[in-house]
Amino acid sequence: MPPAPARRPVSPVGAGTDATRVASYNPRVSLPLVGRRILGLEAAGYGTLLGCMGAGAVLGTLLLKRLRRTVPANRLSVWATLLFALATLALTLVPNAWIAGAVMVLAGLAWIGMLTSLNVATQTASPGWVKARALAVYLLVFRGTMTGGSVLWGTIASWSGVPAALVVASAGLVASVLLARVWRLPKDATADLAPSDHWAEPVVAGPPGDDRGPVLIEIEYRVDPARMAEFTAALRRFSATRQRDGAIRWDLWEDVAEPGRLVEAFVVESWVEHQRQHARVTHADQLDQQMLNAFHIGEGPPWVRHLLRPL
Structure with missing residues (x-):
């Protein structure tokens, strides 16, 4: 290699950790x-x-x-x-x-x-x-x-x-x-992202058409008012999973007449898209939902209902 005065630049092609940090240096x-x-x-x-x-x-x-x-x-x-x-x-x-x-x-x-x-x-x-x-x-x-x-x-x-x-x-x-x-890379294999198939099939009077929509899903929780802040914080974090799996809108409501009665509501574009949500839920999501359900103090599991816009 012929001698000379200095050298050559290196590139952060990979130097963009969690989000592509600095504009990549090629x-x-x-x-x-x-x-x-x-x-x-x-x-x-x-x-x-x-x-x-x-x-x-x-x-x-x-x-x-x-x-x-x-x-x-x-x-x-x-x-x-x-x-x-x-x-x-x-x-x-x-x-x-x-x-x-x-x-x-x-x-x-x-x-x-x-x-x-x-x-x-x-x-x-x-x-x-x-x-x-x-x-x-x-x-x-x-x-x-x-x-x-x-x-x-x-x-x-x-x-x-x-x-x-x-x-x-x-x-x-x-x-x-x-x-x-701030944006940490996940540890390898920390979450089981295989499908869990743990959601029960919706109860319907008759099979809706695949293109029917939008679909509103409501999940009603009964929570101890003393643990309300802890529960809502955990549920708001879980909203990212709902949106990842296809929800186009997510909301959380509290009954003004009955403290501790909360309704999680999210909307998906169509009935077939909601059916796909069932297939997308992972074992890691199942663990998160079990943690959320642990806050529920009502009789039986949280109540779920599905609503379609009338034809």
């Missing part, structure tokens, strides 16, 4: 600039630097299997982001291409650690019925931020120089670690 865009302008490398030297990053990624895959057994995904993503930020900053300081190659190995290791953490989190956080769509949205956001990030970092490099762009990217990566405290 190494393939800035690396040629670092290799050419800072390190003075020709095509072969640039290819070697890129190969060093690939070697780091291969090394990372060998280490990750063992690390994932003991290190939670969120902590692993934080470490990978910080290591990537360190490698990005180091590219502005290394004196020659040899050290730059070593830095790129570390960058590749951090890149694959972040990338696999995001991929695994997307897979494990999505129930089977929506997994394909969740992955499609994830890839759309991931690739879109890489494209937007390439424009952003290229613009900063053209205005302030390549070293300045690398320093700003590194600082942004470090700051993005704060997001890991």
